[in-house]
Amino acid sequence: MTASLSIVRDAPANAAIEVAGLSHIYAGSNSAVPALADIAMTVGAGRFVVIVGPSGCGKTSLLMMMAGLRHQTSGTIHIQGRPIDAPDPDRVGVVFQEASLFPWLSALDNIEFPLALRGAPRHERAARANDMLNLVGLQGFGARYPHELSGGMKQRVSIARGLVQDPPVLLMDEPFAALDEQTRMTMGHELLRIWSQTAKTVVFVTHSLTEAVYLADEVLVMSARPGRIIDRIAIPLPRPRTYEMMGTEVFGRLRDRIWQQIRKEG
Amino acid sequence: MGRPAPSTVRWLILVALLVFWELFPRTGIIPELFLPSLSKTIAVLVKDWHEYASELAVTLYEVAFAMLIACGFGILTGTLVGGIALLRNLLLPVFSSLYAVPIVILYPIFTAWFGIGSESKIIFAGVYGFFPVMLSTAAGIRTIDPQLLLAARSMGANLTQQITRVIIPASIPTVLTGLRLGGALTIIGVVVSEMLTSAAGIGYLVTRYRTILDSPHVFGAIVMILLLSIAFDTLARAVERRTMVWQIAGRRQKEGEQADIAVKPATAVV
Numbered sequence: 001m002t003a004s005l006s007i008v009r010d011a012p013a014n015a016a017i018e019v020a021g022l023s024h025i026y027a028g029s030n031s032a033v034p035a036l037a038d039i040a041m042t043v044g045a046g047r048f049v050v051i052v053g054p055s056g057c058g059k060t061s062l063l064m065m066m067a068g069l070r071h072q073t074s075g076t077i078h079i080q081g082r083p084i085d086a087p088d089p090d091r092v093g094v095v096f097q098e099a100s101l102f103p104w105l106s107a108l109d110n111i112e113f114p115l116a117l118r119g120a121p122r123h124e125r126a127a128r129a130n131d132m133l134n135l136v137g138l139q140g141f142g143a144r145y146p147h148e149l150s151g152g153m154k155q156r157v158s159i160a161r162g163l164v165q166d167p168p169v170l171l172m173d174e175p176f177a178a179l180d181e182q183t184r185m186t187m188g189h190e191l192l193r194i195w196s197q198t199a200k201t202v203v204f205v206t207h208s209l210t211e212a213v214y215l216a217d218e219v220l221v222m223s224a225r226p227g228r229i230i231d232r233i234a235i236p237l238p239r240p241r242t243y244e245m246m247g248t249e250v251f252g253r254l255r256d257r258i259w260q261q262i263r264k265e266g
Numbered sequence: 267m268g269r270p271a272p273s274t275v276r277w278l279i280l281v282a283l284l285v286f287w288e289l290f291p292r293t294g295i296i297p298e299l300f301l302p303s304l305s306k307t308i309a310v311l312v313k314d315w316h317e318y319a320s321e322l323a324v325t326l327y328e329v330a331f332a333m334l335i336a337c338g339f340g341i342l343t344g345t346l347v348g349g350i351a352l353l354r355n356l357l358l359p360v361f362s363s364l365y366a367v368p369i370v371i372l373y374p375i376f377t378a379w380f381g382i383g384s385e386s387k388i389i390f391a392g393v394y395g396f397f398p399v400m401l402s403t404a405a406g407i408r409t410i411d412p413q414l415l416l417a418a419r420s421m422g423a424n425l426t427q428q429i430t431r432v433i434i435p436a437s438i439p440t441v442l443t444g445l446r447l448g449g450a451l452t453i454i455g456v457v458v459s460e461m462l463t464s465a466a467g468i469g470y471l472v473t474r475y476r477t478i479l480d481s482p483h484v485f486g487a488i489v490m491i492l493l494l495s496i497a498f499d500t501l502a503r504a505v506e507r508r509t510m511v512w513q514i515a516g517r518r519q520k521e522g523e524q525a526d527i528a529v530k531p532a533t534a535v536v
Contacts, residue, residue, distance in 0.1 A: 104438075
């Protein structure tokens with residue numbers, strides 16, 4: 001990890017994600033609703049950036065645009081130096097709020113799914129998927145079907161699936177929102193372990209301020225609709241993060257600063 | 267001694283029914299014209315098994331082709347109606363109302379168009395079975411979780427892959443339920459149309475022996491139809507069970523999610 005915590009506005013050479021002048025307007029049946037306004041952000045390679053904001057501020061839309069799953073009205077998104085206008089699993093893996101696993105496939109087959117789409121040879125798929133299963137701590141659960149897994153285990157499978165093609169960027173849309181508090185804490189910690197082992201660039205959307213401060217190198221705060229980035233907060237807590245840090249004064253001050261920003265928007 | 271298991275009770279009821287079927291006509295409580303005894307019915311089936319077998323063959327042939335029509339067109343139309351919003355808005359209300367119409371009123375027209383041979387039965391029963399297949403296919407396709415398609419797209423699935431790897435497997439359980447209902451209606455359609463106007467088939471036997479007041483032969487034919495329906499239903503359910511394991515479990519889990527979490531922590535991995 002680069003220790004630099006300052007925010008580099010002009011795209012550095014090692015930027016994984018560059019968003020410039022991005023706006024989005026929903027064309028309703030009789031009115032146009034501005035959803036995102038003039039978003040600019042740069043995420044350096046290997047950084048962990050968390051986006052928070054009030055409900056409906058368009059943070060999920062922004063993430064879907066970075067994934068190439070939705071098109072913005074104007075502005076550009078570059079991932080790994082090239083524009084993205086369609087899903088590209090070689091550059092971007094996505095983890096959704098509901099694990100979105102295929103219920104008719106076993107955990108292992110779910111993880112293999114992206115490789116199967118590309119027609120990768122069976123033995124290669126199995127080997128790679130097994131590696132991922134071990135990475136997310138689910139060895140021995142490969143033959144289980146999604147309905148046989150707990151919520152946290154499903155998200156582990158989903159993360160493994162997002163990483164199986166080894167994309168440099170992982171986008172996560174409130175992946176732990178549906179989990180209970182304890183599972184959520186464990187999963188956050190696990191995600192940091194996986195992140196430190198794989199050196200991915202992560203953009204993580206969440207409602208939880210504690211989760212945001214605990215996970216992030218940098219937190220971007222978005223305004224209510226139309227969503228703009230109103231604050232960028234570097235999180236100077238050392239890595240690896242520990243649960244004890246949550247009780248520290250620094251942690252509390254950072255969380256409070258984000259809360260003040262969001263409350264103004266509420 | 268606790269209460270007997272439900273399956274035991276079910277079998278006992280069945281045995282009791284068969285015993286009454288034998289005893290009531292024999293003792294004269296029910297006249298033989300209304301209900302011939304079980305043994306007499308079986309005796310007739312054994313004696314004339316040749317006639318029953320050849321008429322059953324006709325019925326089976328008609329049912330098979332009618333099912334092909336019902337399933338083929340049902341799945342095809344259901345896919346289009348379920349998958350294309352414009353068609354759905356135009357046609358789904360029409361099909362849903364048509365489903366409520368007693369289509370049997372059309373059968374005389376079918377005989378005028380296609381004659382009184384097997385063709386009119388096949389087409390009538392095919393139309394009869396078409397609706398549940400088509401409606402459940404449309405429902406199966408329409409109710410696919412859009413998140414699954416979004417996830418597949420994010421992994422680079424093209425349109426063909428979205429159809430073959432997501433839409434089809436996701437809709438199989440609902441479609442199979444439709445096939446079971448549609449198949450049962452097809453059997454009804456064939457038998458009813460044979461009873462109305464025909465010169466062959468099990469339904470024809472029922473009508474012919476009824477007009478000459480030969481109750482044992484009528485009941486022999488009824489037993490054949492019962493066996494045919496039960497055989498089809500057993501087969502269809504077996505196929506459904508094989509493919510629906512994940513879906514049944516998935517539903518159950520949604521209702522009992524809390525219970526599931528409470529059970530799972532023993533596995534140490536959250």
